[in-house]
Every structure is written in structure tokens, then in C-alpha cells.
Amino acid sequence: MDNDKSTLVDMGDGSTGPRARRRDAAATREAILRSALIAFTDHGYDGVGVREIANAAGVTAMLVNRYFGSKEQLFAEVVEVAFAERTLIADDVESLSRFAAAALVAAEPRSVDGFLLMLRSVANPRATEILRAAIDAHFQLPLQALLPGARAHERAALFLSVLAGVRLMQQVLGNPALATADAAALERRLRPLFELLVHPPAGAEPS
Amino acid sequence: MDNDKSTLVDMGDGSTGPRARRRDAAATREAILRSALIAFTDHGYDGVGVREIANAAGVTAMLVNRYFGSKEQLFAEVVEVAFAERTLIADDVESLSRFAAAALVAAEPRSVDGFLLMLRSVANPRATEILRAAIDAHFQLPLQALLPGARAHERAALFLSVLAGVRLMQQVLGNPALATADAAALERRLRPLFELLVHPPAGAEPS
DNA sequence: GTCTATAAGCCGATAGAC
């Protein structure tokens, strides 16, 4: 974590090159993890091979299985990293709509984006199982605990649905109306949508 | 289309079995197309091989490329079939919210579901390009033409985002709050969400 | 701690027989 040698750097002994990280297990593991995070987010679980991940980290494919056991276990660790920093869900209920809307219209989307990782990996059943558990633990449960009123789990699930759906159309399918829209205008459009789920009008409540 | 011989049936000459469709090009092509529709919807573009599609249709893999040129062209035809019947988008603006909400809570989801096909195939860049064009032609353009008021393209894109996002959480990730929810209650929750996009309150309109 | 080499299998696409 504290040693950013994910690319080739000098070793302090004057030498540089593909073997610069040689004999530093922790740095190698970290380099593989970061490489996998980028690759899985860009191409999805099935769209990436361990060779590709290893090459980008400056090692051979064998070390991926050496350190992580299998591609599937590597993916599980990547998912935890991607969902660790929670910049989409605010800590207080009054900021939820603002945070979510702001995150969706941010000029530069976060490079570590769990939702993008999810959208490109849900075709694989094993990846989906891992993602289901992570979404539940990192988003669904904290969010429904924060929401006031009845049927919080239902409204939390719809909140996440909107978040994922917009990310899909905007970032994955590249819909021009969302990808290149005026940020402020889009944000004003999104906030009432989220607000309807955070604070549903009393009259519209299902029995 | 008019000849439903996607599975093994008799040929009218008394014979039945795996070769019943032998020497009927149109029926073979149709059988492959239907098999591919099911397989791509269930497992996504990268999750299915041409051998699998061919086996389920009762033919060999070679015929898939014979009739469709390539896996990619087969996928393009499947996408057109999946998006041909438009049961999600109503013909009049007043029914849009009701139709969309009803489709999302239907007890038995349609076997031909373009959104499910999309969600499980967007990891592949070539499949995504095909899907982008089909979504635009079959959903975005008709919907934004139907919506009254300003920024119809933006509201149409968000309408589709909600549709896709709910389908994702509900059908792909299997979120219990959406997958096993009370249908009537969920529908009452969804309709105002769509209605906010179809008829945005004048005061909340972005400038 | 990291390498090369390889096992075992799946992929899409094609050649040629009938």
C-alpha cells in the first residue's frame, strides 16, 4: 500500500528495468492488485487474462496464481479494494441525494469505480456472486440503515439501481445525453430522482 | 419466423429425430437464431460459444458461421430480434410510466428481454457497439420523440437508465428487495420515479 | 522470489468430403 512500485522504477542501487521489483513480495503483490483493478474495470472479468494483468504489473502470469490462488480470488480482492472507498454514499441522510448526483456528473470519473467494475463483470456467474455479496455489504446495508421511513430496503435497492443504470448508460454505452451533458443541468435532474427515494411523499407511500 | 422448428420435430414424412430438420435451410437458420437469443440472454456475448449455440439448435458449429458469417453478425441479428417487440415503451405519453413500472414488476419476466441481453453483453466492446446503436434506434429515439417539454433526450436517457438499473439489480444481481418484492407495492414506488422524468415539475426544470 | 516450459482444454473460423 505504501510502496507504489506498480510500474518499473529504480531499486536504489542504480539499476532500473523490468526486474527492478525483484525479490520484494509485498510490492509485487500490490503491483498485481493495482494492475488487476484497472484491467477488470476496463474490460470485465471475462475480458481479461491473467497474462495481461501480469504483464502490466511487470511480472509473469505464474505469480498471479502464486499470490492470489486463482483469477477468481484475485477478482474478489479487487472488488474489495474497489468498494472500500465509499464516495458515492454519504454519511448522513441529508447529503445522500447531493452526493450521488454529484458523483454521477463528476467531470473526471473516479479511476477506482466499483460500479463500472460491476457492470462489466456481471456476465460471469462467479464474478456476479462475489459482486452480489460486496454490493450488499458495502452499499445496500449501509444505505438502508441510513434511510428513514418504511420499506427502507426497497428504496435503498432502487437508489442503487438508479446509480448503476445511469453509470451504465453514461460510461459503458456512452449515451450522448448523459456522457456529454451539461453537468449542472444533469445534477438538477438527478437530485429529485434520488430525493424521491430518500424522502418519499407521505401520500405516495405503498401501504 | 413462421416456421417454428427450433427443436426436433417430425418432418411430415413420419420420421423424427436429430436430423428431422435436415435440408431445410430456412428452418435451420431460424433454429440457430432462437438458440442464440436464449444463450446470449442467459450468459452474455463472451459467455457463450458457437458450439454451444449450435448444439442447442441441433446442428454443428460450422453452420453458424455458414448462415451468419461470424459470431458477431449472429449477435447483431439476435439484438434486432430481442428489441423488435417493444413491450417496455408505450405508444402514448400518458401510459409510459405505467407500462414501464408494470413491465419491471411482471411476475414472469419476458423470455425475450433485450435489457437482460444488453446487461450481460456490455463487457465486450464489439457487442457494446452493436447494442449502443440498437438502444438508440429502438428506445432512445422513439422515447425522446414521445416526451413533452425541454431536454427530452436527457430525460429519455434517464428513463432508460432507471429501466436498465432496476433490471440489473433485480434480475442479474438478484437483490431480494426487488426480486421477491410485493409487485403492487414496488409498482407504486416505480411509477412516480418514471413520472418525474415524463412530466417534470415546472419549478424543478434546469434552466 | 521469480523464472521458463508445459499441461489440458476451449475458442472462432475454415477446408474439403459427401
Place this chain on the structure above:
DNA sequence: GTCTATCGGCTTATAGAC
């Protein structure tokens, strides 16, 4: 119109050398 057989390349995972 459909078949078998195969090409070349990709995949994950592992054995053994250094």
C-alpha cells in the same frame, strides 16, 4: 445442406529449475 476434421491461437493453472 450438412458433415467431420482441423488450424492457429487463446485460456487458467501447475511442475520444476535457479
